Every structure is written in C-alpha cells, then in structure tokens.
Amino acid sequence: MFFHIVLERNMQLHPRHFGRNLRENLVSKLMKDVEGTCSGRHGFVVAITGIENVGKGLIRDGTGFVTFPVKYQCVVFRPFKGEILEAAVTMVNKMGFFAEAGPVQIFVSNHLIPDDMEFQSGDMPNYTTSDGSVKIQKDSEVRLKIIGTRVDATEIFCIGTIKDDFLGVINDPTTA
C-alpha cells in the first residue's frame, strides 16, 4: 500500500556545498540518500515529493559538517499481510515463482499455486494449467495476495498466494 507521509531526517552536509545552492544541495543529497531505501516501519521510500522545512543547521566540531534536520514529504510503499497486489513475474522455478511489485519481491510457493497448475521445466520454465489455457512464466503479470512479510534492514520480502478467487494471471505476455 502506498502512503504519503512526512518523515524527518538529519542530513549531514559537507562544507563545500555551502553557499547559494545549499538548499538545492541538501535536497538532492536527501533524495539520493533516502529514495529507494527501506525501513521496517514505513516500507520503501518511493519518492520525495516535497520539503516541509529545513531546521537550523548545527556545525559539527572537528569536521565542519553541518547537520540539518529536514522534514520531507514522501511516498512510501509498504506491503501488508492480506493485501492484494499486482506484480510482474521475474523468475519461475520448481518451488514456485518470484514476482516483483515495484521494489518488493514476492515469492509464491508452488504450494500456494492452484493445484491444477503444473510446473513445466525447460527453456522458459512456467506453470501451466492442465488444459494449457493459463500460463505463468517470466514477465507474466499476476494478481496475488500477500500472506506473509519479512522486513529486513534493506528489503522487504513477501510470500504470496494465487490460490484464491480472482487471483492469478492478469496479463500473459505471450498472448499480448
């Protein structure tokens, strides 16, 4: 789920960036530092949409670096248990398949794939229904439900299921 929230961060700025463009430098550094990171609480920071305010800088003794408390608005993405997501399949193997929804990697185990879908190995490993009408392979788009999440310092990993009503392939690259 996406959220638009305000976060705060203390930014350290090198003295060489001081000057007229200090603010711009600060913002670009903030973007570089923050966008794409992941925190357990908020999830992935997708984009910074604006700066709320920049606090007073504090010069650090010895280094000359200045610490600015920066409040910024950003869009974060955090998957939740039970959430339905659409994701692109990135890898298929006999244990299941991996899909990505933005920065989040989701694994769908073969136990959580409908029983009528069988793994077909080969050049393009895939899961196919017995009648061959539905096929999950790399680059397929699937709708899945997240049943568990694990949050690390640097990534969020989820396991999902497509063994439920209205879940499964929504766009097949081969037919498209």
Add this chain to the structure above:
Amino acid sequence: MARRRDEEDDDQEYEHEDQLLDDEDYYEDEDVGRGRGGSSKKRGRSDFIDDVAEEDDEEDEDDDDDEFYGGGGKKHSKAPRVGSQFFDLEAQVDSDEEEEEDEGEDDFIVETGGDLPDEDVGRRMHRRPLPLREDEQEDAEALERSIQARYARSSHTEYDEETTDVEQQALLPSVRDPKLWMVKCAIGRERETALDKGSELQIRSVIALDHLKNYIYIEADKEAHVREAIKGLRTIFGVKIILVPIREMTDVLSVESKAIDLSRDTWVRMKIGTYKGDLAQVVDVDNVRQRVTVKLIPRIDLQALAIKLEGREVSKKKAFVPPPRFMNVDEARELHIRVERRRDPITGDYFENIGGMLFKDGFLYKTVSMKSISAQNIKPTFDELEKFRTPSNNGEGEMVGLSTLFAKRTKNHFMKGDAVIVVKGDLKNLKGWVEKVEEENVHIRPEMKGLPKTLAVNEKELCKYFEPGNHVKVVSGTKEGATGMVVKVEQHVLIILSDTTKEHIRVFADDVVESSEVTTGVTKIGEYELHDLVLLDNNSFGVVIRVESEAFQVLKGVPERPEVSLVKLREIKCKLEKKFNVQDKYRNIVSVKDMVRILEGPCKGKQGPVEHIYKGVLFVYDRHHLEHAGFICAKADSCCIVGGSRSNGNRNGDSLSRFGNFKAPQRVPPSPRRFSRGGPPFDSGGRHRGGRGGHDALIGTTVKIRQGPFKGYRGRVVEIKGQSVRVELESQMKIVTVDRNYISDNVVISTPHRDTSRYGMGSETPMHFSRTPLHPYMTPMRDPGATPIHDGMRTPMRDSAWNPYAPMSPPRDNWEEANPASWGTSPQYQPGSPPSRAYEAPTPGPGWASTPGGNYGEAGTPGKAVQHM
C-alpha cells in the same frame, strides 16, 4: 526419608504408583516380621530396588547405630531407629539367605535378568558385620516394638511428600560415613563377584552396576576391609583399589531416569549390525524375554541372498552394506529365492518368509534383543518417516507415527501464547492459545466462541499450530536454527520457505517456534563460516554457501559451471583471506566489494559485488540469484566492473570510471619493475613473437610460480601444453615446465604484440634519447634503476598517451611524443596529444587539467592495447 521416596519414584515410575509404594512399605515391614521367621523368599523385585535406592542415606545412621551400640555383641533394639529399617531388612535377609544360599541367589539372578534395562542400578548384596547376626535372636517383643515404630513412621511420612533442599543435603554422604571403593573385576562377572560372599567380612556392601563393566563398588570403612573381602576371589585380579570421592558417591547410585517404555509404534534406532543407525518401529515387545520385534526397511542384497540360499559359496568379505530398499517379492522370485507366505498364528497377519526372514509390505520384521536398540532421543528425520509411511496406508500411519513422537517432547514444550490445535479426542481441530501449562495439562483459550474460557487439554493431544505467512524459527531437529516463512501447513508438518536459501524446508510443527529473527541456522563450524572462501584438500577452492550440521556446501571455483560439493570440516585446508586484485575483461582492476557484471558464461547478465577473488576467479554475490546462496563463480576476464570503463574510447566523460581508477596508481608501478628485471629483451621479444601462435590468453603473460621447485619465480609463459606450461624464468635464462595449476596469473601481464611494435625496429634509439630529459619527472614514480626500455615500463605511458586523464600525464605525454618512432606503428595512441607539445612542459597542460583520476589501472594492461591495435 523423603529423599528415599523420590528415588523410589524414579526407579519405579513405570511400574508402581505412589500409592503402591506406600503399600509396599507396609508389605515389607510385615515381611520383616516373617523374614525373621525364616521366609524371606516372597520378596518382590521391587524390594531390591528399594534397597538400592535407600542405600546411601542409610549408611550414616547405620554407622551411628553401630557405633552407638558398640558394634559388639549388644542387642539391637530397632525401635528408635528411623531410617535404617530397609537396610536392616536387607541385611537380615541376606544372612537368612546364607543358609539357603543357592536358592536365594538363583532367585536373585532371575529377577534381575527380568528387569527392564532401565534399572541401571545394580543389585546390592548387603553384608553386615558379624555382630549384627545377633539381631536375629531379638525377642519377639523387641520385634513387635520395632514394627510398631515402623508403621508409625510410614503412616506419618506418607504425607511428607515435600522435601527441601536442606533435608536432601543432610542425606548426602559425609566424611563420617563409610567410603566407597572401586575394584576391578572380570568383565561380565560383576554380579557374580558381588554375590560371591566368602566368610564374614568387614565390608558393608557390594555394588555391581549394570552399566558399568569391569568394576564393582565396595562400601567399607577401611581399605583393609576391602582387601580382606576381595582376597581369594578369582574374578578380581587387580589389586588396585580406588577410593570414590565423597562427592561422587551419590553419582554411583543415582539413577538417570532413563526408563523408556518400549511400546508399540515407538521409534527406535538399531545399535548394531547391518542396520546400525537405522530407524525402526517397534511392532511387538516381549518384556519377559527382553526382545522386541521391529519393523525395518530391509537392507538386503538379493543377489547375495540368492547365492547364499542356493548354497553356493558366499564370498566372505563384506563388501558393502546394501542400501535400504523395500523388499520386492517378485524380484526375489525372479532370482529363484523361495518365498513362503505364512500366516502368523498369533496376529493373523501374513508374512513372506524369505530365507528365515519375515517380510510384510516390503518391510522386514525382525526380532532383536532390547539391548540392541536404542529408544532414547530418537528424532527421526523427515525422510526416514516418509519412507516408513510410503507403502502403508497414508493417513493413519502418519498419525500413529507422529503421536509417538510427541512422547519425545521436552519439558516446557508449550509456552504461554503459543497457538495450538487439538489433534486428538473430542475437541479435535479446535484451535486456541496456551494460557497456562501444568505438568501434563495445558490450559488453552479456545478460539471458538461459546466454550469455557479455558480448557485443560492433555499435552499429548495438542500440537502447535501455525498459519501460512508466519515467520518461524526451527528450534530442534536436523534443520535447527533455520528461519523462514510458513508456506503451507500439512497437519503436523510445516513447509517453510527458508530466509536464506529460498528453499522449502519440511519440518514438524513441534520443532518450530514463531520468531521474527532471521538467521541461516548454523553459520559456523570451527573457524569456517558461511560465505568464507576456503581452500580444499585437493587444492580446489570455493565459497561456503551452506553450513550443515556436519559439513559445508561449497561452491567450487569452477567458472564453467556451478559445481557444488559437500565438504567435511577436515577436508578444508584453510580459509583464504588474502585479498587479491584482478583485472576484468577490460583490464579494470577489480577488488573485493566492487560491483561487477558478468558478461559471459552461464550466468551472463548477473551482477553484484565481488565477495572473493582467487586465482583469477571471482565469486560474485547476486542477491537475485537464488541458487548457491546467491553466489556466482565467474572468471575475472568474463566480467566487467560496473561503472568501470568498458573501453578506452568512452572514457572521456565517464566520471565513474575515473573513480573506479582512483586507487590504481599505487598498484601499477611495481609491474614495470618486474619486467625491467627480466632477461635479455631481444631474446624474449623474439620468443614472444614465436609463442604468440597459441591462442591461449596465458601465453606471453607473466606469471608467478606458486608451487614446486621453482616456487616464487616469475616468468613469461612461452607455451602451453595441456596441463603443463613452459615458463621462461625472468631470473634465470631458462625455460622450465610447470603444472598449470602451479602458476598464478594475476601478476600483471605483458603483451606479446607490443614487443613487435617495440623491439628490433630500431626504436630503442629514439627512446633512449628521449628518456634523458624525462628522467627528472619520472623518478618519483618509478624505480630509477629500472631500465625503461622494457615494455613494462612503457605500458603505463602508452596508455596515458591516449588517455588524457592520467594523473601523471604531463611527463608521460611528453614522453610519448618523444618517442615518435615507437609509436609510429600505432598512430591511434596519440589522439589527444598534439605532437607539437613540448616534453619539457611540466606545467599542467590540457592533458593535466583534465586528469582528475589516474588511469594507471589500465596502464599496465596489455589487453587493452590489444583491443586498440
């Protein structure tokens, strides 16, 4: 007294209940009376056990008594004695038995033989010092009094269940008590020895422990008494008498509650024979004969069996233990093995009888001694259980098997808050949460509404319950320590997606707790840790990609294909921690932690940080690579550093490449030096031209010999013949042949073709001339002693010629220009250097101005030259 009770409990947990014990007390007491009358034979086996248990505590009192009464001829009045009646009883029985010794002894042996193996404490024969015999002559009144006292005691202690530590302490042997001596005796004759009483002895008791072979314990006050007692016994040969320290005395007689009831369906493991270590399931228990019928997966070599049954000669040597396989009757018939189908008269089941062995459903039914199986701490692995389940009807089989597993649960298996499900009984499938755990019963808060707030359920009827998506940690079993997310729940079995390996693990719900921790399980054995680079026995190397309970999985350093091998700890020679730098396809220096992209080979397109470098092989960690814990093994020259320069052409605006090369300068200068040390340039040049015919990239490169008689030498590869390489040594004018594995090729490499452009064309002359004015500039960077003619020297310069970003460029630029002859053959090398520029110009010229980063990294690399030629 209380302690005594405890011990009794321990001993007889499975046979008697507390209530019964108390009864026994009475019974024995009565027995005492009768015993005095001369009939002591009615004593049950438990009496013996009691004696043993009590034994210790008695001593002091006894001792005291003895002393008190002078140990002489004085009559013993039993009435005031509280703790020692059992001991007394025993002693008296013994002395009684002396008359009817044979019978008594027989009795004894039969009984102990019939004991379950759990009663490890040996039987004891008690011997009293001579004077006590006079007890027998006690008059009836005294006897009566003593009995009275005893009754009073037992009825009152009946309720005295609680014991404090202090009380327990008081019962421990002290310095005043008789000591325990250990004496060596013939193996297997321990009991016999203990029972072998000679004349009247000064010792107090003899103990033979079932689990301790070769020794008996003798309790006595003095060593001399012991000596006296063992004198003349033919089963005791040693004269060494070892005193048991007081602290260890209790251990001698304490009983580990090791008692297991072998019941049907219990899982056991075979201890001996072909099936040693195999899992077996108990089918039938014969407690009397100490035999158990177990169900096994047969390990039978049908061929061998056929030969044997035909009466032909059987080769004596045991070649191998056949793998476990279900017996296929048809197969057996094909080999003309006689298969009889018989009905078991007792159970009514049909068995196939092959050569005296009974089979059913492919399983072997074997009757073995209880001693040859172990029933303790049996944790069948999943695979084993699976196998046992296969041929039989699935559902029920599993339930049976698993329910017996519950018996192995440790204490505190359930904890408050655990989600559980009822698996047996009326409440089956009821989910709930653990509220409180008592001994056997677990109070759960049921999930369903309309039920009482808490329900007490027997522990055995409960199973932990998990839902898909839970993050769990495996706390016991083979996969101990692993964490992952539950993917599927199949009754008691969970399928977990491991966090690290991204593989499915099947575990029992019992072995798992909910946890948010993320670990790989065990990550270390000895000094080797997960993801370490290790050198193996056979000089191959690899990265540890998984640590199993006893072994490592190592991804070998074979770039062609991923090769994983299971390696035992002892097969690892050492950890490789030295940091190397190598060059990628485009001759960028690659060091550990650099990001590289794999350009060739099976893992083409993968990218990630370099974790290890060894022998020109990179181990790259790609988090999206799911095999081999994300590690990819690739040749350094089929990779390209990410952000590094792809080719020299696009270097101009590429800031990253500049950064990438920042560190290079320090590293390269040594390389020219190496070369300059080399042999006669003309000669080598010639050879190189000749050697260049080979296609192997190694030819012409400078290598260092790592092993063998020429270890440490450096030289050029002249020729490659299969596994051996002919190397022209730098320091000696000779060419030697070494094994290809013995050379390391990460020494900076020379280019043969450069020689062509270089040598023999008279180019030296202008060079020499040009060098003179240059020297001042070059000195700080280079070994002044180096003969600059050699190509190693030139390498960096040439490079800098066409790379205007080289940090040291001014001198070199100039230098380049100063060598028109040498560079004439390769005009593309001086794209940025206007010929007019004077070499004296040390001031930052245009080239200088634009050189923020050193390009030394590329400088020493001939490959690049190749590309641009």
